[in-house]
Amino acid sequence: MNRILVPRNATPEPHALRDYALIADGERGALVGPCGDISWLCAPHWHSDAVFAALIGGPGHYSVTPRGRFVHGGYYEEGGLIWRNRWITETGIVECRDALVFPGDPHRIVLLRRVGAVDGTAEVRVRLEPWGGFGADALRDVRREDGGTWTGRNGALRWRWHGARKARPVRQGLRTTGLAAVLTLRPGRPRDLVLEIRDGPLGDPVVPSRAWAATQNNWARAVPGLASTLAPEDARHTWTVLRSLTSSTGGMVGAATTSLPERAEEGRNYDYRYVWIRDQCYAGQALAACGGHELLDDTVRFVCARLHEDGPRLAPAYTITGGPVPDQRTLGSCPVTPAATTGSATG
Numbered sequence: 316m317n318r319i320l321v322p323r324n325a326t327p328e329p330h331a332l333r334d335y336a337l338i339a340d341g342e343r344g345a346l347v348g349p350c351g352d353i354s355w356l357c358a359p360h361w362h363s364d365a366v367f368a369a370l371i372g373g374p375g376h377y378s379v380t381p382r383g384r385f386v387h388g389g390y391y392e393e394g395g396l397i398w399r400n401r402w403i404t405e406t407g408i409v410e411c412r413d414a415l416v417f418p419g420d421p422h423r424i425v426l427l428r429r430v431g432a433v434d435g436t437a438e439v440r441v442r443l444e445p446w447g448g449f450g451a452d453a454l455r456d457v458r459r460e461d462g463g464t465w466t467g468r469n470g471a472l473r474w475r476w477h478g479a480r481k482a483r484p485v486r487q488g489l490r491t492t493g494l495a496a497v498l499t500l501r502p503g504r505p506r507d508l509v510l511e512i513r514d515g516p517l518g519d520p521v522v523p524s525r526a527w528a529a530t531q532n533n534w535a536r537a538v539p540g541l542a543s544t545l546a547p548e549d550a551r552h553t554w555t556v557l558r559s560l561t562s563s564t565g566g567m568v569g570a571a572t573t574s575l576p577e578r579a580e581e582g583r584n585y586d587y588r589y590v591w592i593r594d595q596c597y598a599g600q601a602l603a604a605c606g607g608h609e610l611l612d613d614t615v616r617f618v619c620a621r622l623h624e625d626g627p628r629l630a631p632a633y634t635i636t637g638g639p640v641p642d643q644r645t646l647g648s649c650p651v652t653p654a655a656t657t658g659s660a661t662g
Contacts, residue, residue, distance in 0.1 A: 326369060326376070327348060327350060327352035327354050327369050327376050327378055328350070329369075329370075329372075330348050330349060330350075332572070334348065334349050335347060335348055335349075335354070335355075335370075336389060336391070336398040336400075336413075337396070337398075337556070337559070337570075337571055338396055338397070338398055338413050338414055338415050338559075339396055339415060339419075339559035339560060339571065340415035340416060340417045340418060340419030340424075340559065341417070341418050341419045341558065341559060341560070341561055341562050341563060342359070342360060342361070342418075342419035342420070342421050342424075342562055342563070342635075343356065343357055343358060343359065343360060343361050343363070343415070343419065343424060344356075344361070344415070344559065344560070344568075344571035345367070345415065345426065345571070346370060346571055346572070347398055347400065347413050349387040349389065349400065350378070350380050350387065351378055351379040351380045351381075351400050351402075351411055351439075352369070352376050352377075352378040352380065353367055353376060353377040353378070353413075353426075354367055354368075354369040354370040354376050355367055355368065355369070355370040355371075355571060355572065356377075356424075356426075357588065358424055358447075358472055358512045358514075359421065359422055359423070359424060359472070359512065359513070359514045360421065360562075360634070360635060360636075361562070361568045361571075361588040361589075361634075361635055362588045362589060362634045362635065362640075362641075364447065364448045364449050364451075365449050366445045366446060366447055366469060366472065366512065367444075367445065367446075368446065368449050368450060370572070373446070373449050373450045373646070374444065374446040374450040375444055375445055375446035375450065376442070376444055377426075377442070377443050377444070377445070377510065378440070378441070378442045379411050379428055379430050379439055379440075379441050379508070380439060380440050381402045381404045381409050381437055381438070381439050381440075382404075382437075382438045382439065382440055382497070383404060383405050383406075383438075384404070384405055385402040385403060385404045385405070385409075386402065386403040387400065387401070387402050388400075388401045388402075388403075389401055391552065391555075393548075393551075394534055394535055394538055394551065394555070395414075395417070395530070395531060395534030395535070395538070395555060396414065396415075396417070396534065396555050396556070396559045397412065397413070397414040397530070397531070397534070398412070398413045398414070399411070399412050399413075400413070401433075404435075404437055406435045406436060406437055407432055407433070407434040407435020407436065407437050407502075408432070408433040408434040408435065408437075409430065409431070409432055409433065409437045409439060409500065410430070410431060410433055411428060411429070411430040411431075411439075412427075412428070412429040412430075413426075413427065413428050414426075414427050414527075414530050415427070415530075416521075416526050416529065416530050417530045417533050417534055417537075417559075418533060418537075418563070421562075421563065422513060422514050422515060423511065423512070423513045423518075424510075424511065424512040424513070425509065425510075425511050425521050425526060426509070426510040426511075426512075427507070427508075427509060427523065427526055427527060427530070428478075428507070428508040428509075428510075429505050429506070429507050429508075429523070429527070430498065430500065430505060430506050430508065431500055431502075431503075431504065431505030431506065432500035432501055432502045432504075433502065434502060435502070436499065436500065436501050436502075437499075437500045438497055438498065438499050438500070439497070439498050439500060440495070440496075440497055441479055441482070441495065441496045441497070441498060441508065442485070442493060442494070442495045442496075443476055443479075443482075443493055443494045443495075443510070444485070444492055444493030444494075445467075445469050445472075445474060445493070445512070446469060447469030447470040447471075447472050448469075448470055449646045450646070451470075451646075452469040452470030452472075453469070453490060453492070454467050454468070454469060454490075454491050454492060454493070455467065455468045455469070456468045457484060457491045457494075459480070462480070463477075463479075463480020463481070464476065464477045464480070464520065465477075465479070465482065465494060466517070471514055472512055472513070472514055473512070473513050473514075473515070473516070473517050474510065474511060474512045474513075474517075475510075475511045475517050475520065476494065476508070476509070476510050476511075477507075477508070477509040477520060477521070477523075478506055478507050478508035478509055478523075479494065479496040479498070479508060481496055482494040482495060482496035483495055483496070507523035507524075509521050509523055509526070534555070537555075537558055538551050538554055538555050538558065539551075539554065539605075539606070539608055541554065541605055541606075543605075543606070544605060550605065554605070554610070557598060557602070557610060558610055561610060561613055561614075562635040562636075564617060564635050564636055564637065565612075565613035565614060565615075565616040565617030565620075566590035566595070566617045566633065566634075566635035566636070566637070567590060567594075567595050567598055567613075567614060567617070568587060568588050568589060568590055568635060569585075569587035569588075569589065569590075569591050569594055570587035570588075571587070571588070572587055572588070586640075589632040589633060589634060589635075589640050590617065590632060590633045590634070590635055591631065591632045592618060592621065592629065592630070592631060592632065592633070593631070595614055595617065595618060596614075596618060598614060599611055599614040599615060599618070602614060617637070620637060621633060621637060624637070
């Protein structure tokens, strides 16, 4: 537990990777920092460009942070990948419940955030700054619709944000870089913030209460009891993480992050947003030891498809759609190095 004085600078401060929580829906994942900053999210797929890239020093984040000084903590709810940030402030206790709607739609991201005061009145700063293409695609067509819902575009991605009707655009010169709001919270009156991102027409808006209920119920059905294991609670959480990293194609990515250096100036890093065949086989063996279930079937299905299609030309890693890993490219001063050789993937 650390005491934090939130800086006036809107850009989230970096944290150690272990301090971030993972929320994921199978098709992509986001990392939530202890100050309520979502600093990493690729859209619409695991291997797509990031819309929130503050984790690696790029632009883009989505932060819900108490005003003033606070002590932070957090935990996962039992039976699903739903994260609760909990902050002890100078005036009370604030919680923010975060999840990606599960199971995920390959073309539509729905990010749920429910923030509320547990004890005492509190204020939180909210800031949404999506940047497509690792910062190459700035905000366009930002407008507030009837009812206070905000919409906009980043390159080919469209987004809609509900729950902050009094937000105001953040501008640098003539360019809108994001939206900002201050929410006043009172006990028993939580606020739902819903962010939708899609690579096509947005469709009907999400109803927060239904989305939360569906996500909880779907996670409850997806995770087996694993009562025969030595530590059922830990085994269920591990299963939850593996399921959250597994696409509807059966491909299981190594982790959410890209090209984070394991050692300084080593010259090569591993991109974990791809399906590493070796690691998927290891995961399959662990799943088989627990009794199999549908997640094992997904793992076998993806690996068998790659073997049938590529045979002796089997690659070390693939995208979740079974495609080849793209070549390395450099983004400004921040290199992004896709997988080049096999390497251990950590969750």
